[in-house]
Amino acid sequence: MTISERDLGVVDAAEWFQHRSYEYTQFDVESLSRRKSERGVTVDAVLPGRNVADTIGQIIDEIGSVNERAVAAAGTRLVDRVIVIDADSPDGTADVARRAGAEVFSENQLMLSHGGAHGKGDAMWRALSVTDGDLVMYMDTDTKDFRDELVWGVLGPILTVPQVRYVKAAYRRPFKSGEEAQEDGGGRVTELSAKPLFNLFYPELAGFVQPLAGEFVADRELFGSIPFMTGYAVETNIMIDVLNRVGLAAMAQVDLGTRQNRHQSLRDLSRMSYAVLRAVARRMRQDGRLDMSADRRVPTSLHQFSDYLHAVATPDGLKLNEYVEELVERPPMNDVLRKAR
Ligand SMILES: Nc1nc2c(ncn2[C@@H]2O[C@H](COP(=O)(O)OP(=O)(O)OP(=O)(O)O)[C@@H](O)[C@H]2O)c(=O)[nH]1
Numbered sequence: 187m188t189i190s191e192r193d194l195g196v197v198d199a200a201e202w203f204q205h206r207s208y209e210y211t212q213f214d215v216e217s218l219s220r221r222k223s224e225r226g227v228t229v230d231a232v233l234p235g236r237n238v239a240d241t242i243g244q245i246i247d248e249i250g251s252v253n254e255r256a257v258a259a260a261g262t263r264l265v266d267r268v269i270v271i272d273a274d275s276p277d278g279t280a281d282v283a284r285r286a287g288a289e290v291f292s293e294n295q296l297m298l299s300h301g302g303a304h305g306k307g308d309a310m311w312r313a314l315s316v317t318d319g320d321l322v323m324y325m326d327t328d329t330k331d332f333r334d335e336l337v338w339g340v341l342g343p344i345l346t347v348p349q350v351r352y353v354k355a356a357y358r359r360p361f362k363s364g365e366e367a368q369e370d371g372g373g374r375v376t377e378l379s380a381k382p383l384f385n386l387f388y389p390e391l392a393g394f395v396q397p398l399a400g401e402f403v404a405d406r407e408l409f410g411s412i413p414f415m416t417g418y419a420v421e422t423n424i425m426i427d428v429l430n431r432v433g434l435a436a437m438a439q440v441d442l443g444t445r446q447n448r449h450q451s452l453r454d455l456s457r458m459s460y461a462v463l464r465a466v467a468r469r470m471r472q473d474g475r476l477d478m479s480a481d482r483r484v485p486t487s488l489h490q491f492s493d494y495l496h497a498v499a500t501p502d503g504l505k506l507n508e509y510v511e512e513l514v515e516r517p518p519m520n521d522v523l524r525k526a527r
């Protein structure tokens with residue numbers, strides 16, 4: 187493997203993108219399992235699921251075959267526990283997952299003193315009460331055509347680069363409607379909400395190609411040290427809170443190719459988008475990112491000239507496109523005409 191393992195100092199998004207973006211092809215199951223065994227760490231995979239009976243079985247099977255390869259190469263599994271957190275799905279998700287060999291918990295039966303679970307983020311938070319692995323790896327379970335690199339890809343940098351403590355998946359997301367497929371047409375909330383918002387208020391995070399990806403890994407200690415917002419705000423808050431806690435140089439992303447998942451209606455995406463906006467707005471107030479007083483750090487993106495950094499996955503790998511945007515404000519026309527008279 188030719189992986190840059192050097193430590194980075196304080197970095198901006200462009201420098202980070204250059205040094206902390208990896209491709210899954212730089213890693214392989216065999217070397218990663220050996221590395222895991224040398225380091226003596228354990229890995230728990232946490233799979234939140236709501237009505238995913240049609241996809242979750244194949245994902246658990248794929249983790250099983252990755253483990254078989256790992257045992258053959260290094261005498262140890264790559265994923266020690268597969269933990270499904272089910273939303274009491276009426277479609278039989280729990281049965282399918284149990285039959286495939288996973289440990290299954292109902293999200294509503296964990297952390298009972300907190301009442302019923304509130305969506306995805308709550309399921310992910312409650313999961314931490316039953317994990318004991320050194321590393322915790324979250325994975326969405328609505329992925330079709332699941333490939334094995336979706337299991338081990340994000341483990342690459344966290345097992346091989348000492349400074350890295352958090353790794354996010356990156357990929358292309360096609361949009362499929364019936365037989366019609368549109369390359370890169372998926373991930374609408376990411377493109378229309380998350381990326382513009384991060385560019386404006388958390389420009390450090392602008393280099394992430396899939397900031398809302400459900401596939402990411404960190405040490406359990408790190409996940410245990412930050413709040414988790416409920417519902418679909420969770421990925422956004424984790425990105426910001428991990429950044430605040432460990433800094434950008436300890437974060438990384440891995441290109442995993444293409445990922446096709448179930449699409450939601452535009453109406454549902456509008457609500458999801460609002461959750462992302464709420465999460466950013468709440469953190470931005472707490473972090474003083476709109477506070478213009480001298481001692482606070484206001485992102486330069488709020489000034490007249492600002493770069494829009496657009497991180498994208500392409501057939502030739504991850505790219506960071508830069509657009510210089512000038513936002514000019516013309517004065518009220520009445521004032522202009524009055525002065526001209
Ligand atoms: N346990 C649990 N899992 C959930 C809940 N909501 C969503 N999930 C799972 O979390 C994963 C991601 O949820 P999605 O609804 O696909 O959200 P998304 O991937 O951000 O949105 P898309 O890009 O439209 O797919 C999927 O595997 C869901 O089954 C929930 O309330 N409880």
Ligand SMILES: [Mg+2]
Nearest residue numbers: 326328447448
């Ligand atoms: Mg999804």
